Amino acid sequence: xxxxxxxxxxxxxxxxxxxxxxxxxxxxxxxxxxxxxxxxxxxxxxxxxxxxxxxxxxxxxxxxxxxxxxxxxxxxxxxxxxxxxxxxxxxxxxxxxxxxxxxxxxxxxxxxxx
Amino acid sequence: xxxxxxxxxxxxxxxxxxxxxxxxxxxxxxxxxxxxxxxxxxxxxxxxxxxxxxxxxxxxxxxxxxxxxxxxxxxxxxxxxxxxxxxxxxxxxxxxxxxxxxxxxxxxxxxxx
Numbered sequence: 001x002x003x004x005x006x007x008x009x010x011x012x013x014x015x016x017x018x019x020x021x022x023x024x025x026x027x028x029x030x031x032x033x034x035x036x037x038x039x040x041x042x043x044x045x046x047x048x049x050x051x052x053x054x055x056x057x058x059x060x061x062x063x064x065x066x067x068x069x070x071x072x073x074x075x076x077x078x079x080x081x082x083x084x085x086x087x088x089x090x091x092x093x094x095x096x097x098x099x100x101x102x103x104x105x106x107x108x109x110x111x112x113x114x
Numbered sequence: 115x116x117x118x119x120x121x122x123x124x125x126x127x128x129x130x131x132x133x134x135x136x137x138x139x140x141x142x143x144x145x146x147x148x149x150x151x152x153x154x155x156x157x158x159x160x161x162x163x164x165x166x167x168x169x170x171x172x173x174x175x176x177x178x179x180x181x182x183x184x185x186x187x188x189x190x191x192x193x194x195x196x197x198x199x200x201x202x203x204x205x206x207x208x209x210x211x212x213x214x215x216x217x218x219x220x221x222x223x224x225x226x227x
Contacts, residue, residue, distance in 0.1 A: 045215075050213070056214065093157075097213070100146050100163075101213065102163055105150075107156050108157055
């Protein structure tokens, strides 16, 4: 079975450019999570969706960050304009409904803002 | 506040030696707990999970963990470590009906030959 698919795997861009990260969750999963991982701050939850609806975006660092889930099989995380401090690995994860369901992670997008 | 703490940032063990990675939790109710492993350049992979019942849970790759309510701990163990176990390990917890998890800061495991 296909797992969570993220694209691109690597992104290098210059400061000020718009960056769009993409995620395809596991089919049938009701929840989708976006995380950011850095050496300094570890793994941070940015936002999560339930049935395509954003439930908690309190982890989104600034208005420069936005996330959408137009349908059950696709989500985007956008940074506009990007800054060097946004450099990190961004993970998408999905899970079935229910408090005891584990999250399944994609391989991440390594983002470098020059 | 609900939290998961991994006291050890980095641990080094010799191949073939036993391993124990510590995880402490702070929740008002009995949490559900997970251990994940992250190899370089990859996402987090689920090793095992605890919800209720038997406090010793078995996972993949020969790992096990024991839930100890009296110590608020959920330590990960493996009797004999292989060089391929070198990775970062994350403990995570949740409670109630929410699907949101709280992750620990991770423990990096180095295995010497």
